[in-house]
Amino acid sequence: MDTATQIRTPSAAAEAGIYHYDALDHAFITRRVEAFREQVQRRLSGALSEDEFKPLRLMNGLYLQLHAYMLRVAIPYGVLSAIQMRKLAHVARKYDRDYGHFTTRQNIQFNWIKLEQAPDILAELAEVDIHAIQTSGNCIRNVSTDQFAGAAADELVDPRVYAEILRQWSTDHPEFLFLPRKFKIAIIGSPQDRAAIKLHDIGILTKRNAAGEPGFTIYVGGGLGRTPVIGSKIRDWLPVGDLLRYMEAVLRVYNAAGRRDNIYKARIKILVRETGAERFAELVEQEFANLSGDRFHLPAEVVAAIQSRFGAPDFADLPAVSPAYQKALAENADFARWVSTNTHPHRVPGYISAVISLKPIGGIPGDATSAQIDRIADLAEQYSFGELRIAHEQNVVLAHVRQDALFSLWRELEAPGIATPNVGLITDIIACPGLDYCDLANARSIPIAQSISERFGDLDRQHDIGELHVNISGCINACAHHHVGHIGILGVDKHGAEAYQITLGGTADENAALGQLLGAAVAADEVPDVIEGVIRVYLAVRLPGELFIDSFRRVGLAPFKQEFRDGQR
């Protein structure tokens, strides 16, 4: 079944789904690189103190970590072209230790960067319209969305055009670069929330009214960190034309009234909680009324103009069912198993979205070598119109694969070690870099992820356990969203030793819920046994076909707690 050659697309169409920069966009990021180069020079010469340089380097994605500088590169709403992907591989090879780390905000981080090389890296990235603008600092960060945007069968509205509008609006916004704290926006266009919108500073649900017009429901004040909060709905229906006006209003209320006396209370979730969601909504509506409608109006022509800069995949006219695909499924159990976890239904007949797992058994979640990144770029060109996405689960998505080419794609994933059939399963662990890299961390995350992955590595076993999300954060800042993992693991400092608190029952979807504490923190080497106990209880109580999260909701925390206590004796 060698359809690879026949679906290879010419280079002109190789970047379908990517927002194409024009000369102005390109000049803007090039100027930013030069401005940053000058700032780095001033820092190296001592003209800027570290305190003065810090907000400037953070505005360009450069963090100072435990051992080196870390550069976080923006992948706007997680979408990039094969050409851009190859540039990331190049940066990993030339400036880092030959790998990159894909993050839960659909970005990529390079962990071993030299300050004096950072401007050169940014200049190289700018060649392919990639930048690190506002990937850190107290500003509006990369807007995140559904990794299946524009492809998912259940999608009502493609959120990418609005994500791009929000990116343009928030980039270098003169009023909102020095907010009380960082600010994250997520947008989804499907009823099934794959972007965790209720856990963001602003969450946007895109939907359609009775007339079929797109519009938004707005949630505000969600977030994780040391004070996890589920966002509150403050506007049920916002017409498209008012999107930016409303965003301006929310940000202005926050910039003026958000707390600046304590960085742990500076996120908008604290303001919303202290003000009350209803009162906060009133303040936003007042500000909204004060803003001149004309100036902030988002005209339909602008939406259309931005939409037109996205390349559209040139889908073939295919039957809904591919006999070749059905045959491969029937004849190859390994392929069928991979398909059962690593694909998602596509809106176009004959197509399917494929998820490439960056979670090999015992590996480091989200890490990819330059060779793997290059290979994935090749596969994106061969199989998915030269376009790929980074999922917030730290995997890579080829969104538009022909069903009749899926078997061939799957066979090509084996050699570079990216064919693990575990998406959504217990070894598809979301983990932050933890104490191995991060100077905020209390404990390591990566070795915990590796030990769980190895313990549950048997494919039959993990497929039997079924959908189960494990999230491991090395500290309370919750970069790996442990509060909303079905099993959440939080690294803490217990009398100077690394220890791990475990929560159960969190979810990041449309029914967002925070996990409940299983018991006291345990040592690193006990974690796999504790998880083993949790799984034992689940397998004992589950009804036929019942997922872990549903069993948990039905039976509650008590039996799991009992098992945990017994295990600790």
Added chain:
Amino acid sequence: MANAKIVIDRAGAIVANAWTTLAPDEELPSAGPVIVPLARLLAETDAVLALPGGIGVLIGSDEHLEQIVPLLPNLALVAVGFPKFRDGRGFTHIRALRDQYGWAGEIRAVGDALPDQFLSLVRLGVSSVELGEGEDPASWSGVLALRGGLDSRPAAEQPLPLLRRLAARFAA
């Protein structure tokens, strides 16, 4: 009275500065031009506004702009304080003064703003910046040069950043 610090205009050029700034507990002078802290303006409104020679007010980042709105017609300058460069509330003050309250007089940024924030200040409609002790005006004007051309129209006439470019793209 505070000593005269270097003041630059929107283009980064040094400008003559006749304004002095009244310390919170300092006696009112007999004439302006003088910048008076908001609390003093509110406490001694009549006495302050009776001074000849021009009155300005200094509004802190944690103070409410609404309090000076009724007095704006009597003022020649609003100084917006940046106690720390990380405190971005001054940006919202400047924006609201220009857009919401239609203030056309001088807005001066004072305090701890960084040269790298100059472009934001200018785009929001600031008229002048008072530099800190020993600060080099060249590092401010240099930032403007690096960041490319500026839209010199009054803030209220400028569309949103980036969307401004989109609008231009349509027109083209």
